[in-house]
Amino acid sequence: MISIFRRIQFMLLCLLAFAAVSACSGRSVQVSPSPDVANDCHIIQHVFGKTCVPLHPQRVVTLGVPSMGNALVLGVKPIASTLYFEDPPPYLVEHLQSIESLGTAEQPNLETILSLKPDLIIGIEYSTEAIYAQLSQIAPTVVGKWNGYPSWREHFDFVAEVLGKTEEAEQVWANYHQRIQALRSALGDRLQNLEVAFVHICCGTIDIDLSNSFSGSILQDAGIKRPPAQAATVDGGIVLLSEERLMDINGDILFVAANGREAALKLEELKQNPLWQQIKAVQQNRIYSVNYPTWRGGNPLAADAVMDDLFRYLVNSQES
Template sequence: MKTKLNFFLIIVLLVVLAGCGTNDQSTATENQSSKDTHQNNSEVADATKNEQALETDGQIISTTVAITEITDQLELDLVGIPTTYKGLPKRYKGLPEVGLAMDPDMEIIKSLKPTDVLTVTTLTSYVEETFTQTDTPATYLDFESVEGMYEGIQYLGEKYNREEHAEKLVEAFEEKLAEIEAKIKDQESPKVLILLGVPGSYLVATEESYVGDLVRRAGGVNAMKETGVEYISANTENLQQAEADIILRMAHGMPEEVVEMFNKEFKENTIWRHFKAVKNERVYDLEEVLFGTTANLAAVEALEELVKILYE
Protein backbone atom coordinates (compact mmCIF):
# COMPACT_ATOMS: atom_id res chain seq x y z
CA MET A 1 0.00 0.00 0.00
CA LYS A 2 2.77 2.40 0.91
CA THR A 3 4.55 1.55 -2.35
CA LYS A 4 1.41 2.31 -4.34
CA LEU A 5 1.00 5.64 -2.49
CA ASN A 6 4.57 6.64 -3.15
CA PHE A 7 4.13 5.73 -6.80
CA PHE A 8 0.94 7.79 -6.95
CA LEU A 9 2.66 10.81 -5.39
CA ILE A 10 5.53 10.55 -7.87
CA ILE A 11 3.05 10.53 -10.78
CA VAL A 12 1.22 13.59 -9.39
CA LEU A 13 4.52 15.43 -8.87
CA LEU A 14 5.62 14.71 -12.44
CA VAL A 15 2.32 15.98 -13.77
CA VAL A 16 2.61 19.19 -11.72
CA LEU A 17 6.22 19.74 -12.81
CA ALA A 18 5.26 19.12 -16.42
CA GLY A 19 2.45 21.63 -16.08
CA CYS A 20 4.78 24.24 -14.56
CA GLY A 21 7.32 23.63 -17.28
CA THR A 22 4.68 24.14 -19.95
CA ASN A 23 3.47 27.37 -18.35
CA ASP A 24 7.03 28.69 -18.03
CA GLN A 25 7.76 27.81 -21.62
CA SER A 26 4.49 29.37 -22.73
CA THR A 27 5.24 32.54 -20.76
CA ALA A 28 8.76 32.71 -22.18
CA THR A 29 7.41 32.19 -25.68
CA GLU A 30 4.80 34.91 -25.17
CA ASN A 31 7.45 37.31 -23.82
CA GLN A 32 9.77 36.59 -26.75
CA SER A 33 6.85 36.99 -29.13
CA SER A 34 6.01 40.30 -27.50
CA LYS A 35 9.64 41.43 -27.85
CA ASP A 36 9.75 40.35 -31.49
CA THR A 37 6.51 42.13 -32.22
CA HIS A 38 7.77 45.30 -30.50
CA GLN A 39 11.04 45.08 -32.43
CA ASN A 40 9.24 44.57 -35.71
CA ASN A 41 6.95 47.51 -34.98
CA SER A 42 9.97 49.67 -34.16
CA GLU A 43 11.69 48.65 -37.37
CA VAL A 44 8.57 49.45 -39.36
CA ALA A 45 8.31 52.81 -37.61
CA ASP A 46 11.95 53.58 -38.34
CA ALA A 47 11.56 52.51 -41.95
CA THR A 48 8.44 54.65 -42.30
CA LYS A 49 10.24 57.58 -40.71
CA ASN A 50 13.17 57.20 -43.12
CA GLU A 51 10.81 56.82 -46.04
CA GLN A 52 8.98 60.00 -45.02
CA ALA A 53 12.30 61.87 -44.70
CA LEU A 54 13.21 60.90 -48.28
CA GLU A 55 9.74 61.75 -49.54
CA THR A 56 10.13 65.33 -48.34
CA ASP A 57 12.86 65.73 -50.96
CA GLY A 58 10.34 65.22 -53.74
CA GLN A 59 11.27 64.60 -57.36
CA ILE A 60 13.78 67.42 -57.80
CA ILE A 61 15.61 68.35 -60.99
CA SER A 62 18.52 70.78 -60.98
CA THR A 63 19.25 72.60 -64.25
CA THR A 64 22.46 74.45 -63.33
CA VAL A 65 25.86 73.45 -61.97
CA ALA A 66 25.72 76.03 -59.16
CA ILE A 67 22.37 74.72 -57.90
CA THR A 68 23.54 71.11 -58.17
CA GLU A 69 26.57 71.82 -56.00
CA ILE A 70 24.34 73.45 -53.39
CA THR A 71 21.77 70.62 -53.32
CA ASP A 72 24.70 68.28 -52.71
CA GLN A 73 25.78 70.32 -49.69
CA LEU A 74 22.19 70.22 -48.43
CA GLU A 75 22.16 66.42 -48.94
CA LEU A 76 19.19 66.59 -51.27
CA ASP A 77 18.51 63.81 -53.74
CA LEU A 78 17.83 64.66 -57.37
CA VAL A 79 16.18 62.79 -60.23
CA GLY A 80 17.79 64.87 -62.99
CA ILE A 81 20.95 66.94 -63.49
CA PRO A 82 22.17 69.52 -66.03
CA THR A 83 24.20 68.59 -69.08
CA THR A 84 27.62 70.17 -68.59
CA TYR A 85 31.33 69.68 -69.27
CA LYS A 86 32.01 70.63 -65.65
CA GLY A 87 32.32 68.05 -62.91
CA LEU A 88 29.28 67.41 -60.73
CA PRO A 89 29.10 65.93 -57.20
CA LYS A 90 29.54 62.14 -56.97
CA ARG A 91 26.15 61.90 -55.26
CA TYR A 92 24.48 62.44 -58.62
CA LYS A 93 26.63 60.15 -60.77
CA GLY A 94 24.57 58.24 -63.33
CA LEU A 95 21.45 60.40 -63.09
CA PRO A 96 19.62 61.41 -66.28
CA GLU A 97 20.87 64.62 -67.89
CA VAL A 98 18.18 67.14 -68.78
CA GLY A 99 20.05 69.35 -71.24
CA LEU A 100 21.54 72.81 -71.03
CA ALA A 101 20.29 75.31 -68.47
CA MET A 102 19.16 77.77 -71.17
CA ASP A 103 17.53 75.09 -73.30
CA PRO A 104 16.50 72.08 -71.22
CA ASP A 105 15.14 68.92 -72.85
CA MET A 106 11.47 69.03 -71.87
CA GLU A 107 10.80 65.50 -73.06
CA ILE A 108 13.33 64.13 -70.59
CA ILE A 109 12.18 66.48 -67.84
CA LYS A 110 8.52 65.49 -68.19
CA SER A 111 9.45 61.78 -68.23
CA LEU A 112 11.05 62.19 -64.79
CA LYS A 113 7.75 63.52 -63.34
CA PRO A 114 9.39 66.29 -61.29
CA THR A 115 7.72 68.03 -58.38
CA ASP A 116 10.26 70.86 -58.61
CA VAL A 117 12.63 72.02 -61.35
CA LEU A 118 15.30 74.33 -59.97
CA THR A 119 16.64 77.13 -62.16
CA VAL A 120 17.89 80.71 -61.73
CA THR A 121 16.24 84.08 -62.32
CA THR A 122 18.81 85.05 -64.95
CA LEU A 123 17.34 82.31 -67.17
CA THR A 124 13.70 83.29 -66.68
CA SER A 125 13.34 84.76 -70.16
CA TYR A 126 14.70 81.54 -71.68
CA VAL A 127 12.71 78.88 -69.81
CA GLU A 128 9.66 80.39 -68.11
CA GLU A 129 7.35 80.22 -71.13
CA THR A 130 8.24 76.59 -71.81
CA PHE A 131 7.81 75.59 -68.18
CA THR A 132 4.46 77.36 -68.02
CA GLN A 133 3.14 75.85 -71.25
CA THR A 134 4.11 72.34 -70.17
CA ASP A 135 2.76 72.84 -66.65
CA THR A 136 6.19 72.11 -65.18
CA PRO A 137 6.64 73.12 -61.50
CA ALA A 138 9.69 75.38 -61.38
CA THR A 139 11.54 77.40 -58.75
CA TYR A 140 13.57 80.43 -59.83
CA LEU A 141 16.49 81.12 -57.47
CA ASP A 142 18.11 84.56 -57.47
CA PHE A 143 21.84 83.88 -57.73
CA GLU A 144 22.70 87.29 -59.16
CA SER A 145 24.64 88.14 -56.00
CA VAL A 146 26.18 86.43 -52.99
CA GLU A 147 23.31 87.66 -50.80
CA GLY A 148 20.85 86.22 -53.30
CA MET A 149 22.62 82.88 -53.11
CA TYR A 150 22.35 82.96 -49.32
CA GLU A 151 18.60 83.51 -49.59
CA GLY A 152 18.32 80.71 -52.14
CA ILE A 153 20.17 78.27 -49.88
CA GLN A 154 17.96 79.19 -46.94
CA TYR A 155 14.83 78.86 -49.08
CA LEU A 156 15.79 75.34 -50.14
CA GLY A 157 16.64 74.49 -46.55
CA GLU A 158 13.21 75.54 -45.36
CA LYS A 159 11.37 73.92 -48.27
CA TYR A 160 13.09 70.55 -47.96
CA ASN A 161 13.65 70.29 -44.22
CA ARG A 162 17.35 71.09 -44.39
CA GLU A 163 17.36 74.24 -42.26
CA GLU A 164 20.39 73.18 -40.23
CA HIS A 165 22.42 72.32 -43.33
CA ALA A 166 21.51 75.65 -44.91
CA GLU A 167 22.34 77.65 -41.81
CA LYS A 168 25.78 76.07 -41.46
CA LEU A 169 26.56 76.58 -45.13
CA VAL A 170 25.58 80.25 -45.10
CA GLU A 171 27.39 80.93 -41.82
CA ALA A 172 30.61 79.38 -43.15
CA PHE A 173 30.42 81.59 -46.23
CA GLU A 174 29.69 84.75 -44.28
CA GLU A 175 32.65 84.18 -41.96
CA LYS A 176 35.12 83.58 -44.78
CA LEU A 177 33.90 86.50 -46.89
CA ALA A 178 33.94 88.81 -43.86
CA GLU A 179 37.58 87.88 -43.20
CA ILE A 180 38.56 88.71 -46.76
CA GLU A 181 36.64 91.98 -46.84
CA ALA A 182 38.19 93.06 -43.53
CA LYS A 183 41.69 92.70 -44.99
CA ILE A 184 41.09 95.21 -47.78
CA LYS A 185 38.84 97.77 -46.08
CA ASP A 186 41.62 100.39 -45.94
CA GLN A 187 42.83 99.84 -49.51
CA GLU A 188 42.31 102.47 -52.19
CA SER A 189 39.42 101.42 -54.42
CA PRO A 190 40.38 100.82 -58.08
CA LYS A 191 37.88 101.48 -60.87
CA VAL A 192 37.06 98.24 -62.67
CA LEU A 193 35.60 97.53 -66.11
CA ILE A 194 34.10 94.04 -66.44
CA LEU A 195 33.56 92.54 -69.88
CA LEU A 196 31.44 89.41 -70.39
CA GLY A 197 32.42 87.66 -73.57
CA VAL A 198 30.30 85.27 -75.62
CA PRO A 199 31.50 83.84 -78.94
CA GLY A 200 31.48 86.75 -81.38
CA SER A 201 30.48 89.54 -79.00
CA TYR A 202 30.72 90.94 -75.49
CA LEU A 203 28.67 92.85 -72.92
CA VAL A 204 29.62 95.05 -69.98
CA ALA A 205 28.78 93.82 -66.46
CA THR A 206 27.28 96.23 -63.94
CA GLU A 207 27.32 95.99 -60.16
CA GLU A 208 24.00 94.16 -60.43
CA SER A 209 25.78 91.12 -61.90
CA TYR A 210 27.38 88.39 -59.81
CA VAL A 211 30.96 89.29 -60.73
CA GLY A 212 30.06 92.95 -60.29
CA ASP A 213 28.92 92.09 -56.78
CA LEU A 214 32.23 90.31 -56.11
CA VAL A 215 34.19 93.33 -57.34
CA ARG A 216 32.21 95.54 -54.95
CA ARG A 217 32.93 93.16 -52.07
CA ALA A 218 36.61 93.23 -53.01
CA GLY A 219 36.58 97.01 -52.69
CA GLY A 220 36.48 97.84 -56.39
CA VAL A 221 34.31 100.50 -58.03
CA ASN A 222 32.42 99.45 -61.14
CA ALA A 223 33.19 101.66 -64.14
CA MET A 224 29.55 101.36 -65.25
CA LYS A 225 26.97 103.20 -63.14
CA GLU A 226 23.82 101.68 -64.64
CA THR A 227 21.42 100.02 -62.19
CA GLY A 228 18.55 97.61 -62.57
CA VAL A 229 20.30 95.41 -65.15
CA GLU A 230 23.16 92.93 -64.98
CA TYR A 231 24.71 93.56 -68.36
CA ILE A 232 24.62 96.35 -70.92
CA SER A 233 26.00 96.95 -74.38
CA ALA A 234 28.33 99.93 -74.82
CA ASN A 235 30.62 101.29 -77.53
CA THR A 236 34.33 101.42 -76.91
CA GLU A 237 34.44 105.23 -76.96
CA ASN A 238 32.15 105.40 -73.94
CA LEU A 239 34.08 102.61 -72.22
CA GLN A 240 37.34 104.51 -72.67
CA GLN A 241 35.87 107.60 -71.05
CA ALA A 242 35.20 105.56 -67.91
CA GLU A 243 38.97 105.60 -67.25
CA ALA A 244 39.05 102.14 -65.65
CA ASP A 245 42.19 101.17 -63.74
CA ILE A 246 41.59 97.48 -64.38
CA ILE A 247 39.79 95.50 -67.08
CA LEU A 248 38.42 92.05 -66.22
CA ARG A 249 37.43 89.79 -69.10
CA MET A 250 35.17 86.84 -68.34
CA ALA A 251 33.74 84.13 -70.58
CA HIS A 252 30.28 82.61 -70.73
CA GLY A 253 30.64 79.27 -72.46
CA MET A 254 33.49 78.22 -74.79
CA PRO A 255 36.15 80.07 -72.74
CA GLU A 256 39.04 79.35 -75.12
CA GLU A 257 37.16 80.81 -78.08
CA VAL A 258 36.12 83.85 -76.04
CA VAL A 259 39.69 84.58 -74.91
CA GLU A 260 40.83 84.32 -78.52
CA MET A 261 38.04 86.70 -79.53
CA PHE A 262 39.06 89.21 -76.85
CA ASN A 263 42.71 89.03 -77.88
CA LYS A 264 41.78 89.69 -81.49
CA GLU A 265 39.48 92.57 -80.53
CA PHE A 266 42.09 94.25 -78.33
CA LYS A 267 44.74 93.84 -81.03
CA GLU A 268 42.78 94.92 -84.10
CA ASN A 269 40.58 97.64 -82.59
CA THR A 270 43.20 100.31 -81.97
CA ILE A 271 41.04 102.31 -79.54
CA TRP A 272 41.82 99.77 -76.83
CA ARG A 273 45.44 100.91 -76.88
CA HIS A 274 44.31 104.19 -75.38
CA PHE A 275 42.61 102.61 -72.38
CA LYS A 276 44.34 103.35 -69.09
CA ALA A 277 44.18 99.71 -68.00
CA VAL A 278 45.66 98.51 -71.30
CA LYS A 279 48.51 101.02 -71.13
CA ASN A 280 49.33 99.87 -67.60
CA GLU A 281 48.95 96.18 -68.51
CA ARG A 282 46.11 95.67 -66.04
CA VAL A 283 43.91 93.45 -68.23
CA TYR A 284 43.00 90.04 -66.80
CA ASP A 285 41.10 87.02 -68.09
CA LEU A 286 39.01 85.46 -65.32
CA GLU A 287 38.85 81.68 -65.06
CA GLU A 288 35.33 80.53 -65.92
CA VAL A 289 35.30 77.79 -63.28
CA LEU A 290 35.67 80.44 -60.56
CA PHE A 291 33.83 83.31 -62.19
CA GLY A 292 30.49 82.12 -63.54
CA THR A 293 27.56 84.31 -64.45
CA THR A 294 25.70 83.32 -61.27
CA ALA A 295 26.76 83.00 -57.64
CA ASN A 296 28.12 79.60 -56.66
CA LEU A 297 30.09 77.77 -53.99
CA ALA A 298 33.38 79.03 -55.46
CA ALA A 299 32.54 82.57 -54.29
CA VAL A 300 35.15 82.62 -51.52
CA GLU A 301 37.94 81.41 -53.81
CA ALA A 302 36.82 83.86 -56.50
CA LEU A 303 36.88 86.78 -54.06
CA GLU A 304 40.37 85.83 -52.90
CA GLU A 305 41.53 85.79 -56.52
CA LEU A 306 39.94 89.19 -57.16
CA VAL A 307 41.72 90.70 -54.17
CA LYS A 308 45.05 89.52 -55.59
CA ILE A 309 44.22 91.09 -58.97
CA LEU A 310 42.92 94.40 -57.63
CA TYR A 311 45.73 95.03 -55.16
CA GLU A 312 48.77 93.36 -56.69
Protein backbone atom coordinates (compact mmCIF):
# COMPACT_ATOMS: atom_id res chain seq x y z
CA MET A 1 0.00 0.00 0.00
CA ILE A 2 2.82 2.37 0.88
CA SER A 3 4.57 1.51 -2.36
CA ILE A 4 1.42 2.35 -4.39
CA PHE A 5 1.09 5.67 -2.58
CA ARG A 6 4.73 6.54 -3.31
CA ARG A 7 4.27 5.71 -6.99
CA ILE A 8 1.19 7.93 -7.22
CA GLN A 9 3.02 10.72 -5.39
CA PHE A 10 5.98 10.37 -7.74
CA MET A 11 3.73 10.49 -10.84
CA LEU A 12 2.10 13.67 -9.54
CA LEU A 13 5.54 15.23 -9.02
CA CYS A 14 6.51 14.34 -12.57
CA LEU A 15 3.33 16.00 -13.90
CA LEU A 16 4.09 19.11 -11.86
CA ALA A 17 7.64 19.11 -13.15
CA PHE A 18 6.44 18.85 -16.74
CA ALA A 19 4.12 21.81 -16.21
CA ALA A 20 6.98 23.80 -14.71
CA VAL A 21 9.23 23.09 -17.65
CA SER A 22 6.49 24.01 -20.14
CA ALA A 23 6.01 27.34 -18.40
CA CYS A 24 9.70 28.23 -18.55
CA SER A 25 11.45 29.74 -21.52
CA GLY A 26 14.63 27.82 -22.33
CA ARG A 27 16.25 25.45 -19.84
CA SER A 28 16.75 27.81 -16.91
CA VAL A 29 14.63 27.27 -13.80
CA GLN A 30 14.56 30.10 -11.29
CA VAL A 31 13.74 29.45 -7.64
CA SER A 32 13.27 32.52 -5.47
CA PRO A 33 13.00 32.32 -1.68
CA SER A 34 9.81 33.50 -0.02
CA PRO A 35 10.28 36.14 2.70
CA ASP A 36 9.77 33.64 5.55
CA VAL A 37 12.52 31.29 4.36
CA ALA A 38 14.93 33.82 2.87
CA ASN A 39 17.07 33.77 6.00
CA ASP A 40 17.34 29.97 5.95
CA CYS A 41 18.80 29.56 2.49
CA HIS A 42 21.23 31.18 0.09
CA ILE A 43 20.94 31.68 -3.65
CA ILE A 44 23.21 29.55 -5.84
CA GLN A 45 23.69 30.34 -9.52
CA HIS A 46 24.18 27.13 -11.47
CA VAL A 47 23.86 25.63 -14.94
CA PHE A 48 20.04 25.70 -15.03
CA GLY A 49 19.33 28.93 -13.18
CA LYS A 50 19.20 30.00 -9.54
CA THR A 51 18.20 27.88 -6.58
CA CYS A 52 17.71 28.77 -2.93
CA VAL A 53 19.78 26.21 -1.05
CA PRO A 54 19.33 25.44 2.67
CA LEU A 55 22.09 26.94 4.81
CA HIS A 56 22.56 23.71 6.76
CA PRO A 57 21.26 20.81 4.65
CA GLN A 58 20.86 17.56 6.57
CA ARG A 59 19.77 15.14 3.84
CA VAL A 60 22.00 15.68 0.82
CA VAL A 61 21.79 13.53 -2.32
CA THR A 62 24.64 13.62 -4.82
CA LEU A 63 24.32 12.48 -8.41
CA GLY A 64 27.93 11.63 -9.16
CA VAL A 65 30.99 10.26 -7.41
CA PRO A 66 32.93 13.54 -7.76
CA SER A 67 30.10 15.42 -6.00
CA MET A 68 29.88 12.73 -3.32
CA GLY A 69 33.63 12.80 -2.66
CA ASN A 70 33.61 16.59 -2.55
CA ALA A 71 30.84 16.62 0.06
CA LEU A 72 32.61 13.99 2.16
CA VAL A 73 35.94 15.81 2.28
CA LEU A 74 34.05 18.96 3.29
CA GLY A 75 32.49 17.14 6.25
CA VAL A 76 29.04 16.51 4.78
CA LYS A 77 27.98 12.87 4.35
CA PRO A 78 25.34 12.40 1.62
CA ILE A 79 22.47 10.05 2.41
CA ALA A 80 22.58 8.64 -1.13
CA SER A 81 24.54 8.92 -4.37
CA THR A 82 24.85 7.49 -7.84
CA LEU A 83 27.88 5.25 -8.38
CA TYR A 84 29.73 3.90 -11.40
CA PHE A 85 31.50 0.92 -9.87
CA GLU A 86 30.49 -2.40 -8.33
CA ASP A 87 33.51 -2.79 -6.06
CA PRO A 88 34.09 0.39 -4.05
CA PRO A 89 37.59 1.84 -4.22
CA PRO A 90 39.59 1.62 -0.97
CA TYR A 91 39.39 5.36 -0.35
CA LEU A 92 35.55 5.20 -0.23
CA VAL A 93 34.89 1.87 1.50
CA GLU A 94 34.36 3.27 5.00
CA HIS A 95 32.04 6.00 3.72
CA LEU A 96 29.81 3.93 1.44
CA GLN A 97 28.56 1.70 4.24
CA SER A 98 26.01 4.34 5.18
CA ILE A 99 25.37 5.92 1.77
CA GLU A 100 22.53 4.43 -0.27
CA SER A 101 23.18 3.64 -3.92
CA LEU A 102 20.91 5.32 -6.45
CA GLY A 103 22.20 3.36 -9.44
CA THR A 104 24.34 4.90 -12.15
CA ALA A 105 24.64 8.57 -13.05
CA GLU A 106 22.95 7.79 -16.37
CA GLN A 107 19.92 6.20 -14.67
CA PRO A 108 19.43 7.40 -11.11
CA ASN A 109 16.44 5.93 -9.29
CA LEU A 110 14.07 8.87 -9.01
CA GLU A 111 11.54 6.94 -6.92
CA THR A 112 14.22 6.16 -4.34
CA ILE A 113 15.32 9.80 -4.29
CA LEU A 114 11.73 10.83 -3.61
CA SER A 115 11.33 8.31 -0.80
CA LEU A 116 14.52 9.56 0.92
CA LYS A 117 13.07 13.08 1.28
CA PRO A 118 16.31 14.98 0.62
CA ASP A 119 16.61 18.67 1.42
CA LEU A 120 19.30 19.22 -1.26
CA ILE A 121 20.30 17.49 -4.49
CA ILE A 122 23.68 18.17 -6.13
CA GLY A 123 24.13 17.06 -9.72
CA ILE A 124 26.49 17.27 -12.68
CA GLU A 125 25.32 18.77 -15.96
CA TYR A 126 25.67 15.83 -18.36
CA SER A 127 23.77 13.36 -16.16
CA THR A 128 21.16 15.71 -14.68
CA GLU A 129 19.86 17.78 -17.58
CA ALA A 130 17.14 15.34 -18.68
CA ILE A 131 15.69 14.94 -15.17
CA TYR A 132 16.36 18.36 -13.66
CA ALA A 133 12.69 19.38 -13.66
CA GLN A 134 11.63 16.27 -11.76
CA LEU A 135 14.50 16.61 -9.29
CA SER A 136 13.75 20.25 -8.58
CA GLN A 137 10.21 19.28 -7.59
CA ILE A 138 11.56 16.80 -5.04
CA ALA A 139 14.10 19.14 -3.40
CA PRO A 140 16.25 22.21 -4.15
CA THR A 141 18.56 21.01 -6.93
CA VAL A 142 21.80 22.59 -8.12
CA VAL A 143 23.79 21.44 -11.13
CA GLY A 144 27.49 22.05 -11.68
CA LYS A 145 29.03 22.44 -15.12
CA TRP A 146 31.11 19.41 -16.05
CA ASN A 147 33.42 19.29 -19.06
CA GLY A 148 34.90 15.93 -18.15
CA TYR A 149 37.46 15.21 -15.46
CA PRO A 150 39.47 18.37 -16.24
CA SER A 151 36.57 20.07 -14.39
CA TRP A 152 37.29 18.33 -11.09
CA ARG A 153 38.82 21.37 -9.36
CA GLU A 154 36.08 23.78 -10.42
CA HIS A 155 33.39 21.30 -9.44
CA PHE A 156 34.89 20.94 -5.97
CA ASP A 157 34.78 24.71 -5.50
CA PHE A 158 31.17 24.71 -6.73
CA VAL A 159 30.11 22.04 -4.24
CA ALA A 160 31.90 23.95 -1.46
CA GLU A 161 29.93 27.10 -2.34
CA VAL A 162 26.66 25.16 -2.43
CA LEU A 163 27.30 23.64 1.00
CA GLY A 164 28.55 26.91 2.48
CA LYS A 165 31.95 25.34 3.11
CA THR A 166 34.29 27.74 1.34
CA GLU A 167 36.60 28.11 4.35
CA GLU A 168 36.84 24.34 4.68
CA ALA A 169 37.57 24.17 0.94
CA GLU A 170 40.56 26.48 1.37
CA GLN A 171 41.96 24.06 3.95
CA VAL A 172 41.36 21.10 1.61
CA TRP A 173 43.35 22.84 -1.13
CA ALA A 174 46.06 23.77 1.37
CA ASN A 175 46.35 20.10 2.36
CA TYR A 176 46.46 19.06 -1.31
CA HIS A 177 49.29 21.44 -2.16
CA GLN A 178 51.15 20.47 0.99
CA ARG A 179 51.10 16.81 -0.05
CA ILE A 180 52.10 17.71 -3.60
CA GLN A 181 55.09 19.61 -2.25
CA ALA A 182 56.00 16.69 0.01
CA LEU A 183 55.85 14.34 -2.98
CA ARG A 184 58.01 16.63 -5.10
CA SER A 185 60.57 16.84 -2.30
CA ALA A 186 60.56 13.07 -1.77
CA LEU A 187 61.01 12.41 -5.47
CA GLY A 188 63.93 14.81 -5.70
CA ASP A 189 65.74 14.17 -8.98
CA ARG A 190 65.13 10.41 -9.13
CA LEU A 191 62.66 10.85 -12.03
CA GLN A 192 64.62 13.60 -13.73
CA ASN A 193 65.19 11.60 -16.91
CA LEU A 194 62.19 9.27 -16.65
CA GLU A 195 58.69 9.48 -18.11
CA VAL A 196 55.60 8.11 -16.37
CA ALA A 197 52.68 6.81 -18.44
CA PHE A 198 49.14 5.94 -17.39
CA VAL A 199 46.57 3.84 -19.24
CA HIS A 200 43.11 2.80 -18.11
CA ILE A 201 40.85 0.09 -19.46
CA CYS A 202 37.11 0.15 -18.95
CA CYS A 203 33.85 -0.39 -20.66
CA GLY A 204 35.31 -1.96 -23.78
CA THR A 205 37.94 0.67 -24.55
CA ILE A 206 41.57 1.40 -23.71
CA ASP A 207 42.28 5.06 -22.98
CA ILE A 208 45.10 7.30 -21.87
CA ASP A 209 44.71 10.25 -19.52
CA LEU A 210 46.41 13.41 -20.75
CA SER A 211 47.89 16.22 -18.69
CA ASN A 212 44.55 17.98 -18.11
CA SER A 213 42.73 14.88 -16.87
CA PHE A 214 42.17 14.17 -13.17
CA SER A 215 45.19 11.90 -12.67
CA GLY A 216 47.18 13.78 -15.32
CA SER A 217 46.81 17.07 -13.46
CA ILE A 218 48.07 15.46 -10.25
CA LEU A 219 51.12 14.07 -12.05
CA GLN A 220 51.73 17.48 -13.57
CA ASP A 221 51.44 19.22 -10.19
CA ALA A 222 54.01 16.76 -8.83
CA GLY A 223 56.43 17.68 -11.63
CA ILE A 224 56.34 14.17 -13.12
CA LYS A 225 57.24 13.95 -16.80
CA ARG A 226 54.91 12.18 -19.21
CA PRO A 227 55.53 10.61 -22.64
CA PRO A 228 54.98 13.25 -25.37
CA ALA A 229 51.65 11.71 -26.45
CA GLN A 230 50.34 12.06 -22.88
CA ALA A 231 51.70 15.53 -22.19
CA ALA A 232 49.11 17.16 -24.45
CA THR A 233 45.63 18.44 -23.56
CA VAL A 234 42.26 17.74 -25.19
CA ASP A 235 38.64 18.40 -24.27
CA GLY A 236 37.68 15.81 -21.68
CA GLY A 237 41.30 14.97 -20.87
CA ILE A 238 41.35 11.45 -22.33
CA VAL A 239 41.91 9.88 -25.76
CA LEU A 240 41.26 6.41 -27.11
CA LEU A 241 44.36 4.25 -27.41
CA SER A 242 44.40 2.09 -30.53
CA GLU A 243 46.66 -0.94 -30.78
CA GLU A 244 48.47 0.77 -33.64
CA ARG A 245 49.39 3.64 -31.30
CA LEU A 246 50.50 1.47 -28.42
CA MET A 247 53.80 3.32 -28.18
CA ASP A 248 51.86 6.34 -26.88
CA ILE A 249 52.23 4.66 -23.47
CA ASN A 250 55.95 4.09 -23.93
CA GLY A 251 57.08 5.40 -20.56
CA ASP A 252 59.87 4.30 -18.25
CA ILE A 253 57.16 3.65 -15.65
CA LEU A 254 53.61 2.57 -16.51
CA PHE A 255 50.55 2.70 -14.27
CA VAL A 256 47.66 0.51 -15.43
CA ALA A 257 44.08 0.68 -14.15
CA ALA A 258 41.82 -2.12 -15.40
CA ASN A 259 38.20 -1.94 -14.28
CA GLY A 260 36.79 -5.42 -13.80
CA ARG A 261 37.23 -8.86 -15.34
CA GLU A 262 36.43 -7.77 -18.91
CA ALA A 263 39.10 -5.06 -18.69
CA ALA A 264 41.62 -7.53 -17.28
CA LEU A 265 41.03 -9.82 -20.27
CA LYS A 266 41.44 -6.90 -22.65
CA LEU A 267 44.73 -6.05 -20.96
CA GLU A 268 45.94 -9.61 -21.53
CA GLU A 269 45.01 -9.24 -25.21
CA LEU A 270 46.95 -5.99 -25.34
CA LYS A 271 50.02 -7.73 -24.00
CA GLN A 272 49.98 -10.03 -27.03
CA ASN A 273 50.66 -7.08 -29.31
CA PRO A 274 54.29 -7.29 -30.56
CA LEU A 275 54.75 -3.62 -29.65
CA TRP A 276 54.10 -4.39 -25.96
CA GLN A 277 57.57 -5.80 -25.48
CA GLN A 278 59.08 -2.60 -26.86
CA ILE A 279 57.61 -0.46 -24.09
CA LYS A 280 60.40 0.68 -21.75
CA ALA A 281 58.39 -0.01 -18.60
CA VAL A 282 57.81 -3.58 -19.76
CA GLN A 283 61.49 -4.09 -20.44
CA GLN A 284 62.42 -2.63 -17.04
CA ASN A 285 59.61 -4.44 -15.18
CA ARG A 286 58.19 -1.18 -13.86
CA ILE A 287 54.47 -1.67 -14.47
CA TYR A 288 52.19 -0.97 -11.52
CA SER A 289 48.52 -1.91 -11.24
CA VAL A 290 46.35 0.76 -9.60
CA ASN A 291 42.68 1.05 -8.72
CA TYR A 292 40.53 2.36 -11.58
CA PRO A 293 37.82 4.20 -9.57
CA THR A 294 40.56 5.87 -7.51
CA TRP A 295 42.63 7.16 -10.43
CA ARG A 296 39.42 8.33 -12.12
CA GLY A 297 37.84 9.66 -8.91
CA GLY A 298 37.65 13.36 -9.70
CA ASN A 299 37.67 14.65 -6.11
CA PRO A 300 40.23 15.56 -3.41
CA LEU A 301 39.74 12.29 -1.49
CA ALA A 302 40.66 10.34 -4.61
CA ALA A 303 43.54 12.74 -5.33
CA ASP A 304 44.98 11.97 -1.90
CA ALA A 305 44.73 8.24 -2.66
CA VAL A 306 46.46 8.74 -6.03
CA MET A 307 49.30 10.47 -4.21
CA ASP A 308 49.48 7.52 -1.81
CA ASP A 309 50.14 5.33 -4.87
CA LEU A 310 52.77 7.73 -6.18
CA PHE A 311 54.58 7.65 -2.85
CA ARG A 312 54.26 3.85 -2.69
CA TYR A 313 55.61 3.09 -6.16
CA LEU A 314 57.85 6.03 -7.00
CA VAL A 315 59.37 6.79 -3.61
CA ASN A 316 59.05 3.99 -1.08
CA SER A 317 59.63 1.09 -3.49
CA GLN A 318 62.89 2.69 -4.58
CA GLU A 319 64.10 3.02 -1.01
CA SER A 320 63.54 -0.62 -0.04
